[in-house]
Ligand SMILES: NC(=O)c1ccc[n+]([C@@H]2O[C@H](COP(=O)([O-])OP(=O)(O)OC[C@H]3O[C@@H](n4cnc5c(N)ncnc54)[C@H](O)[C@@H]3O)[C@@H](O)[C@H]2O)c1
């Protein structure tokens with residue numbers, strides 16, 4: 001099956017590099033201003049098996065690796081050309097404008113496509129270097145999921161399979177919000193114990209939100225939920241964690257860096273308020289990211305919450 005990656009950022013480029021171990025891969029970007037090495041993925045030389053193009057490619061499997069907040073614009077430009085394919089969303093977020101997940105946006109814009117999600121703990125730099133990585137491939141159609149799992153696994157990129165698209169996708173989106181909170185805790189000097197509390201209580205609210213949206217709670221304990229939360233909330237390789245660090249330290253952060261958790265926190269807080277889902281950490285991160293709250297005030301609000309059963 002032919003494979004193309006749409007979106008030539010760090011993750012799309014890393015996936016193209018990794019999958020070129022199995023056969024030729026086309027990497028599509030809207031404006032490619034580099035050759036051989038993508039500045040978003042420094043130090044990685046594209047292998048010969050990856051061909052880069054600005055013309056939307058024709059392939060059996062299209063991995064869509066644009067950020068969640070860019071998915072709407074991307075689909076308005078390209079949806080008709082994507083229908084009737086296997087579309088694998090690689091974005092981890094919730095669209096702020098519509099409150100929809102990337103897979104849902106793909107399915108609505110391309111009603112005849114088979115839609116799947118690729119998610120889980122994986123830094124682009126690790127994948128591109130060929131380091132061992134385990135991910136989740138989620139597809140509601142179990143047979144199609146099985147085919148995609150095999151088509152996209154390599155000896156070092158191991159894909160586990162699930163039919164719980166909602167659980168896998170929300171785990172990946174929500175962990176970014178909690179990773180920002182973990183970064184804030186460390187940046188503000190609250191310590192490792194506070195970070196552990198935020199990760200644990202954050203995981204509880206990730207699960208609460210996902211279950212309210214129809215997810216199987218067990219999915220949240222897998223690679224796409226807990227696995228990715230552990231990675232993102234504990235590593236300075238993570239852009240979400242680094243953004244949180246800068247908030248905690250009251251330092252500026254490069255606005256050109258993709259930080260999915262900032263907009264997703266605001267999307268989640270709006271949905272949670274509307275639907276009565278208790279999401280204290282995400283709601284505070286939405287306030288911080290939106291500039292409505294300061295770190296001191298956010299910490300005070302969190303510590304002032306009523307004592308309750310775990
Ligand atoms: N970088 C990682 O380690 C990593 C790992 C796993 C998942 N992801 C997820 O992958 C997604 C993409 O992240 P990234 O790291 O590649 O971001 P990035 O900032 O490195 O690149 C984003 C790319 O998307 C392109 N883009 C933006 N809007 C577009 C549009 N309308 N049409 C076409 N292209 C458009 C940009 O030009 C850029 O090349 C995010 O949802 C992220 O959470 C990233």
Ligand SMILES: O=P(O)(O)OC[C@H](O)CO
Pocket residue numbers: 092120121122123124176179228231232237238239240241258259260
């Ligand atoms: O750099 P981040 O914070 O966007 O995280 C990248 C991946 O999602 C980690 O699994």
